[in-house]
Amino acid sequence: MDDSGKAYWSATLRLLGWIMAAWFAITFLGGIIFAPQLNSFHLGGYPLGFWIAQQGSIYAYIAMIFIYAKLMGNIDRRFDVHEK
Amino acid sequence: MDLQTTIYLFVGGSFALYIGIAIWARAGSTSDFYAAGGQVPPVMNGMATAADWMSAASFISMAGLIANMGYGGGLFLMGWTGGYVLLAMLLAPYLRKFGKFTVPQFIGDRFYSKSASTVAVVCLLTASLTYIIGQMTGVGVAFSRFLGVSSDTGIYVGQAIVFVYAVFGGMKGITYTQVAQYLVLISAYIIPAIFISLQLTGMPIPQLGLGSTMSGTDISLLARLDQVVTELGFGKYTTTTAGSTLNMFVYTMSLMIGTAGLPHVIMRFFTVPTVAAARSSAGWALVFIALLYTTAPAVAAMARYNLNATVTPGIKTNADLYLPASNLVYEERPDWMKRWEKTGLIKWQDKNADGRIQYYDDKSKNPEAKARAEAAGWKGNELTVNADIIVLANPEIALLPNWVIALVAAGGLAAALSTAAGLLMAISAAISHDLVKGVFMPNISEKQELLAGKISMAVAIVIAGYLGLNPPGFAAGTVALAFGIAASSLFPAIMMGIFSKKMNKEGAMAGMLAGLFVTLFYVFAHKGIFFIKGTEYLDLIGGANSFFGITPEAFGAVGALVNFIVAFLVDKVTKEPPAHIQAMVEAVRVPRGSKLVDGAH
Numbered sequence: 001m002d003d004s005g006k007a008y009w010s011a012t013l014r015l016l017g018w019i020m021a022a023w024f025a026i027t028f029l030g031g032i033i034f035a036p037q038l039n040s041f042h043l044g045g046y047p048l049g050f051w052i053a054q055q056g057s058i059y060a061y062i063a064m065i066f067i068y069a070k071l072m073g074n075i076d077r078r079f080d081v082h083e084k
Numbered sequence: 085m086d087l088q089t090t091i092y093l094f095v096g097g098s099f100a101l102y103i104g105i106a107i108w109a110r111a112g113s114t115s116d117f118y119a120a121g122g123q124v125p126p127v128m129n130g131m132a133t134a135a136d137w138m139s140a141a142s143f144i145s146m147a148g149l150i151a152n153m154g155y156g157g158g159l160f161l162m163g164w165t166g167g168y169v170l171l172a173m174l175l176a177p178y179l180r181k182f183g184k185f186t187v188p189q190f191i192g193d194r195f196y197s198k199s200a201s202t203v204a205v206v207c208l209l210t211a212s213l214t215y216i217i218g219q220m221t222g223v224g225v226a227f228s229r230f231l232g233v234s235s236d237t238g239i240y241v242g243q244a245i246v247f248v249y250a251v252f253g254g255m256k257g258i259t260y261t262q263v264a265q266y267l268v269l270i271s272a273y274i275i276p277a278i279f280i281s282l283q284l285t286g287m288p289i290p291q292l293g294l295g296s297t298m299s300g301t302d303i304s305l306l307a308r309l310d311q312v313v314t315e316l317g318f319g320k321y322t323t324t325t326a327g328s329t330l331n332m333f334v335y336t337m338s339l340m341i342g343t344a345g346l347p348h349v350i351m352r353f354f355t356v357p358t359v360a361a362a363r364s365s366a367g368w369a370l371v372f373i374a375l376l377y378t379t380a381p382a383v384a385a386m387a388r389y390n391l392n393a394t395v396t397p398g399i400k401t402n403a404d405l406y407l408p409a410s411n412l413v414y415e416e417r418p419d420w421m422k423r424w425e426k427t428g429l430i431k432w433q434d435k436n437a438d439g440r441i442q443y444y445d446d447k448s449k450n451p452e453a454k455a456r457a458e459a460a461g462w463k464g465n466e467l468t469v470n471a472d473i474i475v476l477a478n479p480e481i482a483l484l485p486n487w488v489i490a491l492v493a494a495g496g497l498a499a500a501l502s503t504a505a506g507l508l509m510a511i512s513a514a515i516s517h518d519l520v521k522g523v524f525m526p527n528i529s530e531k532q533e534l535l536a537g538k539i540s541m542a543v544a545i546v547i548a549g550y551l552g553l554n555p556p557g558f559a560a561g562t563v564a565l566a567f568g569i570a571a572s573s574l575f576p577a578i579m580m581g582i583f584s585k586k587m588n589k590e591g592a593m594a595g596m597l598a599g600l601f602v603t604l605f606y607v608f609a610h611k612g613i614f615f616i617k618g619t620e621y622l623d624l625i626g627g628a629n630s631f632f633g634i635t636p637e638a639f640g641a642v643g644a645l646v647n648f649i650v651a652f653l654v655d656k657v658t659k660e661p662p663a664h665i666q667a668m669v670e671a672v673r674v675p676r677g678s679k680l681v682d683g684a685h
Binding site for chain 1: 173
């Protein structure tokens with residue numbers, strides 16, 4: 001693989017790393033491990049931990065995919081490997 | 085018009101619509117049959133993927149399980165949506181660039197071996213068949229209610245309809261049909277939820293209604309539900325976890341990676357025009373899925389409240405629930421209970437012979453509730469309600485108009501049929517294309533290949549229907565097992581095929597087999613060998629959930645870990661893949677040069 005190819009792949013992996021970190025944090029930290037603590041805060045009638053597990057995480061996943069698709073498109077164009 | 089006629093009208097009408105579309109868009113070539121010629125735009129593909137994805141498990145079963153589990157039921161919600169993040173980032177764009185239309189084809193080419201592709205076919209068939217058993221359970225529930233027959237007869241009717249339906253068209257027919265099915269199922273899910281949310285909270289949007297206060301009071305719906313269920317000895321709704329925190333963690337993980345590893349979902353991303361479209365398609369699919377998945381928790385909590393308030397009317401008047409007057413007299417039960425009693429999925433047994441229904445947790449760990457039940461002379465819980473009926477019965481419990489009940493019926497069947505059809509496509513593609521044409525008889529004609537595919541569909545339906553008569557669990561639980569199997573076998577192999585240039589065929593095959601074997605061993609110990617009742621071997625593994633309290637449904641994540649470790653170790657001691665394979669992996673990682681899928685090897 002040439003240098004530009006390597007740089008493209010490491011830029012891709014960096015982006016994946018960030019989004020997976022967010023994915024892990026919202027699901028497993030917010031929705032499961034720290035949910036009991038978060039439940040002492042409220043969002044309307046929702047305890048916060050419960051809300052993350054049953055509502056908030058889903059909205060966050062949608063945002064993550066579209067952010068990923070957008071930023072990945074930018075990386076493709078920066079390295080000139082996008083589809084024409 | 086009476087209820088039964090309205091139901092026939094709605095179900096019949098929706099079926100006519102799907103079949104009409106299937107005829108209008110009939111598949112011609114093999115490529116059309118399996119991948120719709122690669123011409124489906126992202127939003128449309130997203131909607132069809134959503135219909136494909138949201139099965140009887142999501143539509144009929146999930147909210148019922150959440151209603152029983154409370155907070156812990158969130159694992160289904162997170163697990164079955166969070167997996168799309170993995171799918172969008174780790175698999176979909178690369179598989180689309182690869183440009184073939186089945187998962188075993190990718191495994192076979194990437195790991196330069198027909199044996200690897202055959203192993204993938206075995207994994208795919210195990211996962212898909214288990215999944216269809218869950219669907220048949222759901223179909224059985226739906227048909228038993230609409231036809232007023234036992235759930236076994238419901239399964240026979242369902243088998244016949246699924247068969248006709250799936251053999252009819254291919255992917256192209258199915259893609260457009262599925263768009264129609266999505267529209268039917270999503271309105272069938274959301275409309276009753278809006279009605280019920282309005283009734284209970286005065287807020288029309290269910291997602292907000294669940295966080296609102298009860299109409300006419302200043303207590304929030306969830307807080308009131310917590311009060312009611314704890315008073316009756318059940319676990320607190322907003323905090324009860326699924327087993328343990330560890331179990332909930334691995335269960336969620338297992339469903340997520342299973343989502344990304346399920347062949348009939350992955351296949352969807354072969355049908356988008358470009359790599360960029362594969363990325364956003366996953367996002368669109370999730371938008372359409374989220375409409376149902378964010379409504380489900382509201383349906384669950386509200387159905388739980390309504391069910392309790394129906395059989396324990398004292399809840400509505402804030403009375404002491406242990407007073408006789410707070411419990412419903414059985415003879416005065418509402419019509420919906422009578423209708424569902426015919427299916428055998430709701431049962432009442434008058435243990436204390438007072439003619440009233442006592443519905444509470446008789447195995448409660450809450451000493452106060454226990455003492456009060458004893459003092460009131462209660463002799464045990466008298467009502468059993470199958471979790472799979474909650475969603476279908478929900479509009480009846482809330483006494484909604486007949487057309488809403490009929491719409492839910494049509495929606496439940498749309499959900500079950502669309503997914504069963506998608507799964508059967510994946511099964512028939514795996515057998516006819518990857519196994520028969522790919523391995524045994526490379527020279528068969530396109531026509532013979534299609535025929536082989538249709539025969540495998542028929543066989544799959546019969547097996548699934550048979551096992552669906554004695555299902556290993558509720559629809560959503562059985563489907564969760566299928567996800568565990570996909571998670572432990574296919575996902576790691578595909579992921580390593582893309583993200584590790586050096587992963588070789590020996591590593592991938594050993595990993596898939598190890599992951600599949602470990603998971604099946606643990607699952608079969610609980611559920612019987614090949615899910616046949618009476619062949620469980622729990623003693624051998626030291627009792628139920630013996631591995632750190634992890635339930636069989638949650639075990640897929642452990643299987644996936646085993647898969648990764650075994651693949652890594654075997655890869656280290658065998659020789660690395662040939663140079664042209666490594667070059668191919670590099671090419672797959674770059675979007676430029678993507679072509680439309682083609683069927684040729």
